[in-house]
Amino acid sequence: MLIALLTVYLLGGGSFDLAQYLLDAQDAAVEEVADEYRRAQVVELFAAMRAANTQNQSDTLALLEAFDAGFDGDMASGEQRFLNALEQGAALRATQTNTMLDARFALAELLTEEEWQAVFN
Amino acid sequence: MHHQGQSKNRALVQHTVRLMGAAWMALVLSACNTSSSDSVEAAYDQATDAFSGCIDVQLLDPKRRDEATQLLADASDLIEETLATRQQQLEALIELNSNYAATRAEFDALFDKRTQYTKAQQERLLVLTQRFQERLSIDERRACASERKDFAMATFALLRAY
Numbered sequence: 001m002l003i004a005l006l007t008v009y010l011l012g013g014g015s016f017d018l019a020q021y022l023l024d025a026q027d028a029a030v031e032e033v034a035d036e037y038r039r040a041q042v043v044e045l046f047a048a049m050r051a052a053n054t055q056n057q058s059d060t061l062a063l064l065e066a067f068d069a070g071f072d073g074d075m076a077s078g079e080q081r082f083l084n085a086l087e088q089g090a091a092l093r094a095t096q097t098n099t100m101l102d103a104r105f106a107l108a109e110l111l112t113e114e115e116w117q118a119v120f121n
Numbered sequence: 122m123h124h125q126g127q128s129k130n131r132a133l134v135q136h137t138v139r140l141m142g143a144a145w146m147a148l149v150l151s152a153c154n155t156s157s158s159d160s161v162e163a164a165y166d167q168a169t170d171a172f173s174g175c176i177d178v179q180l181l182d183p184k185r186r187d188e189a190t191q192l193l194a195d196a197s198d199l200i201e202e203t204l205a206t207r208q209q210q211l212e213a214l215i216e217l218n219s220n221y222a223a224t225r226a227e228f229d230a231l232f233d234k235r236t237q238y239t240k241a242q243q244e245r246l247l248v249l250t251q252r253f254q255e256r257l258s259i260d261e262r263r264a265c266a267s268e269r270k271d272f273a274m275a276t277f278a279l280l281r282a283y
Contacts, residue, residue: 086243090236101228113221121219
């Protein structure tokens with residue numbers, strides 16, 4: 001279940017509670033990692049992921065609000081604005097993808113393969 | 122016979138709008154980081170009814186209404202195709218991510234493929250949207266401006282969400 005949720009999160013879609021998911025994944029990792037030093041690093045990493053998630057949500061909402069406020073419903077006159085919004089949305093998605101991939105590999109460096117399997121499978 | 126065809130058209134329009142609206146709500150829910158709620162469902166139903174109702178009222182000419190309805194059906198097919206492909210991409214990502222030793226290059230390749238697909242679908246959807254727009258007169262555009270704005274938002278959100 002966790003692995004599926006992480007994958008969906010990396011894709012950036014879905015309507016589940018992302019913040020709660022990150023907390024659940026963190027809890028699972030904390031249970032698996034016995035070493036205190038590594039465990040603290042894992043917690044820090046998940047905190048950074050949650051912060052990135054919050055920032056991405058804020059940026060996405062701001063983009064939606066800007067598009068909503070400036071678009072009069074006429075695609076003929078608003079085409080460029082529409083395309084610009086798509087580009088901005090793609091840029092946000094790319095940023096989110098890179099951030100989460102960075103986090104994924106940082107987490108992989110902190111966890112052993114056995115711990116990874118226990119947390120995500 | 123005419124009533125049956127009209128009823129079928131309305132059902133198709135409502136189905137399409139509902140499909141696109143659902144995708145829009147998926148984004149809004151994701152962006153707001155909230156679980157689904159009765160209030161969100163109510164807002165979605167209201168938007169769906171408003172848009173389909175406006176089309177029914179404004180597009181009285183059967184030929185233009187049929188053309189517009191067909192374009193909406195095409196958009197619906199495009200969306201379903203997109204979601205099916207997204208599911209395949211998701212399954213590929215699940216498999217890759219389950220591999221502890223997966224490389225960054227392998228992930229980048231999957232996401233690059235996803236980006237290219239998204240761009241292609243965006244272009245196809247934009248063409249359909251423009252053709253749909255052309256079926257409406259200036260007065261009809263003005264009359265349904267707010268509803269079409271929601272429709273455009275749903276389109277944008279769909280592309281953003283998946």
